[in-house]
Amino acid sequence: MxxxxxxxxxxxxxxxxxxxxxxxxxxxxxxxxxxxxxxxxxxxxxxxxxxxxxxxxxxxxxxxxxxxxxxxxxxxxxxxxxxxxxxxxxxxxxxxxxxxxxxxxxxxxxxxxxxxxxxxxxxxxxxxxxxxxxxxxxxxxxxxxxxxxYIDECQYLNGVVAGHMSKSKKIGFVAAKPIPQVLRNINAFTMGARSVDPKITCTVIFTGEWSMPVKEAEATNSLADQGVDVFTMHVDGPKVVVETAAKRGKMVCGYHASQAKLAPQAYLTGAEWNWSTAYKTIIDAALGGKPHPNFLRGGLKEGYVKMSAYGPAVSAAAKKQADDIKAKMIAGQFDLFDGGKAGLKDNKGGVVVPAGKVFKQTDLELEKMNYLVEGVIGSV
The missing domain is CATH 3.40.50.2300 (Response regulator)
Structure with missing residues (x-):
């Protein structure tokens, strides 16, 4: 960052x-x-x-x-x-x-x-x-x-909850830079919401910096003016986005850590890191004189990421669908980037995941993602 x-x-x-x-x-x-x-x-x-x-x-x-x-x-x-x-x-x-x-x-x-x-x-x-x-x-x-x-798993679940809670069918994403990790989160959030309602759109604004509070506030207000009623983000410190959205009477799905304390009524849930899992693996190797772990990745199943507790506004239907999908993710029975029967298209209409093709979290194509999926209003 x-x-x-x-x-x-x-x-x-x-x-x-x-x-x-x-x-x-x-x-x-x-x-x-x-x-x-x-x-x-x-x-x-x-x-x-x-x-x-x-x-x-x-x-x-x-x-x-x-x-x-x-x-x-x-x-x-x-x-x-x-x-x-x-x-x-x-x-x-x-x-x-x-x-x-x-x-x-x-x-x-x-x-x-x-x-x-x-x-x-x-x-x-x-x-x-x-x-x-x-x-x-x-x-x-x-x-x-x-x-x-693989925190995009959690952003997908954020999207499921957002899809249930949005009344305008317009959700928004405040992002720093269009690098692959950020694009994966935007796409996952959108796909999660569209699994609830295919008509939902996600509008993204890139601020250009990992930490730029003024631009983050401007982006949040701009999206709110466009009718967005559920927000998430990928910036270093989500505080400004969360507080600005709450002041506008909007709802928020958090990122990185829990921001529930900042806006208890507006906070729906969030995608959180659990870095102690990776830290302990790396430290154990150092203490034991074992080879240095050069490349570590993991998702919900491995305990690298987790979800925030649900806020009071989240409906029973939203909780049930999100919990069901989360269970499938942990069991290894759910793939985010699945072409299905029709293929997965980008926001310009091009097919990026062919019909029948499934990208696993470990596939390098996802590490190099450079597109926004259908339903995202914005550009890379």
């Missing part, structure tokens, strides 16, 4: 935060105060592009880091508000040289290439796990890797 560049945080402040993290662990679990804890087996660095309390992308990663702090023999150092520039290379270098980090989680999209790859080449004995990057065997170093979740 990316945001307007900011000055990197003071390294001394980061070290102070790390000490506070250890103190909070000691308070929470005094029984674990052993020599192994005092001399951590593994120091982990986690780097965020924005604030850790953004009700979004960064907060979801921070929640996983907080869980890791509870593990015996683990020390976590963190730095937030680090832009996708040379600043992140300085942060990674500092965590390795000053804090002794042997495993780094650079969590933002733009950290991967060239920044993480450059530092990984300098420190071959340090492991690097990036969120969302496309690690490729034979191309990228063995001490690097990527992890991500």
């Amino acid at each position: 990316t945001e307007t560049p900011r000055l990197p945080a003071d390294p001394s402040r980061r070290r102070a935060l790390a000490r506070l993290g250890g103190a909070s662990f000691a308070a929470a679990a005094p029984w674990a105060l052993t020599d192994a804890l005092a001399q951590a087996k593994l120091t982990i660095g986690v780097i965020y592009v924005g604030p850790k309390d953004d009700f979004g992308y960064n907060q979801a990663q921070a929640a996983a880091a907080a869980e890791m702090k509870k593990l015996p023999g683990i020390k976590v150092v963190e730095e937030e508000n680090v832009p996708e520039t040379q600043a992140v290379q300085k942060t990674m270098t500092g965590m390795i040289a000053q804090d002794g980090a042997k495993l780094l989680f650079p969590t933002s999209f733009g950290y991967f290439d060239p920044h993480m790859l450059a530092i990984a080449a300098k420190y071959p004995d340090v492991r690097f796990s990036h969120c969302g990057g496309m690690w490729t065997e034979g191309k990228h170093p063995k001490n690097t890797g990527s992890f991500f979740g």
